[in-house]
Amino acid sequence: QVRLVESGGGLVQTGGSLRLSCAASGSILSINLMGWHRQAPGKQRELVAIILRGGTINYADSVKGRFTISRDYSKNTVSLQMNSLKPEDTAVYYCHALSGRDYWGQGTQVIVSS
Secondary structure, eight states: OEEEEEEOOEEEETTOOEEEEEEEEESGGGOOEEEEEEEOTTSOOEEEEEEETTSOEEEOTTTTTTEEEEEETTTTEEEEEEOSOOGGGOEEEEEEEESSSEEEOOOEEEEEEO
């Protein structure tokens, strides 16, 4: 079992920055990848960024050059630094971990005002 707890969402103006963090607990040694997904109102959940155990990172095209994912293995956290935010980044952001099966956090709201 893996438990994920997100923090760091909020309200920001266009062009601003936010940093999301996700703390993992439980069977963390078995985690193969961690990442962030988001779901905007009326839309399907979509991948934002993932980081694999070996360090490979992938981003959605819509966030490349603006968002940076990182993982701190000593603190069992994964973070998402979001810069140059746009109104279309408004969504609930979910932390995700793959460890035999998918685990999800409860989500944190990000609102970008125009």
